[in-house]
Amino acid sequence: MNPFSYGHLNILTFDIEDWYHINYPQLDFTVYDKEEDHSLLFSAVKKILSFLKEKNTKATFFILGRIAEKKPEMVLSIAEDGHEVALHGYEHYLLKDIGKEQFKRETEKCIKIFEGITGKIPKGFRAPSWSATPWLFSVLNEMGFEYDASVFPVKTPFYGIPDAPRYPFFIDGNLFEIPTSVYRLSGKNMGFSGGIFFKIFPWMVIKKAISKIKGEGLPLIFFFHPWDFWDRPGRLPKFKARVMFDLKIGNVENKFFRLINNFPMNSITSVLNDLKKGAQIVSSSKFQVPS
Numbered sequence: 001m002n003p004f005s006y007g008h009l010n011i012l013t014f015d016i017e018d019w020y021h022i023n024y025p026q027l028d029f030t031v032y033d034k035e036e037d038h039s040l041l042f043s044a045v046k047k048i049l050s051f052l053k054e055k056n057t058k059a060t061f062f063i064l065g066r067i068a069e070k071k072p073e074m075v076l077s078i079a080e081d082g083h084e085v086a087l088h089g090y091e092h093y094l095l096k097d098i099g100k101e102q103f104k105r106e107t108e109k110c111i112k113i114f115e116g117i118t119g120k121i122p123k124g125f126r127a128p129s130w131s132a133t134p135w136l137f138s139v140l141n142e143m144g145f146e147y148d149a150s151v152f153p154v155k156t157p158f159y160g161i162p163d164a165p166r167y168p169f170f171i172d173g174n175l176f177e178i179p180t181s182v183y184r185l186s187g188k189n190m191g192f193s194g195g196i197f198f199k200i201f202p203w204m205v206i207k208k209a210i211s212k213i214k215g216e217g218l219p220l221i222f223f224f225h226p227w228d229f230w231d232r233p234g235r236l237p238k239f240k241a242r243v244m245f246d247l248k249i250g251n252v253e254n255k256f257f258r259l260i261n262n263f264p265m266n267s268i269t270s271v272l273n274d275l276k277k278g279a280q281i282v283s284s285s286k287f288q289v290p291s
Contacts, residue, residue, distance in 0.1 A: 004217030012265035044226035065090035065110035086124035194223035
């Protein structure tokens with residue numbers, strides 16, 4: 001008997017950051033922030049919003065606080081279209097590099113920024129580049145967040161918590177965690193649900209992974225960035241970064257359209273109660289979070 005009953009839930013998320021917000025290699029964002037007004041990013045977001053409206057689809061948008069501060073009209077347009085506005089940190093630095101206390105100060109600042117724009121306090125958080133730390137979950141819980149989506153149960157040279165659960169769970173009985181979708185292949189977790197994974201795999205492979213996950217009764221959680229679909233307006237400084245972040249095999253936009261056309265999507269908050277039903281309590285000691 002299948003222990004999970006989430007197979008009918010499909011969740012669509014976007015990380016809203018600009019073209020230079022990469023961490024491998026780590027860039028000095030302050031250099032770019034001075035010159036960038038995020039107008040081209042806003043144009044890309046408008047395209048996404050237009051398509052989602054056409055398909056009557058709602059999503060969760062994890063947005064950087066610095067971008068919200070500089071482009072509040074973009075955040076407002078997302079919220080006014082009925083999508084969930086959630087937090088992606090203030091700036092796109094790895095959490096281990098900014099530390100616990102700076103993270104708390106920046107998150108408090110972000111909460112005020114978002115509440116000032118939308119009139120609501122964000123319920124959810126996703127760490128830049130999946131950079132969850134051992135202290136993250138307790139801090140988010142203390143600050144009143146209802147859920148976190150920073151766990152990616154996959155192993156890569158840069159990020160991932162491969163031994164974390166693949167199903168939604170309560171961390172230590174407190175904060176609710178919603179891991180990004182991966183599928184099991186030869187005993188290992190494989191990414192497919194966004195980023196470079198969605199770019200390199202053909203649609204048939206993605207569709208097969210979806211079928212397998214649904215067969216396990218797990219929810220589908222996809223993640224995208226505006227620059228996954230369209231060329232970045234600026235040139236990344238190193239060849240390795242350009243290969244990793246600008247690589248496109250086939251038409252990523254078309255694969256995204258096929259996904260939305262075949263699988264009705266929702267925001268996280270719209271299905272949060274369903275995700276919590278019967279969710280297990282998992283001790284944070286059961287999986288290894290990078291320090």
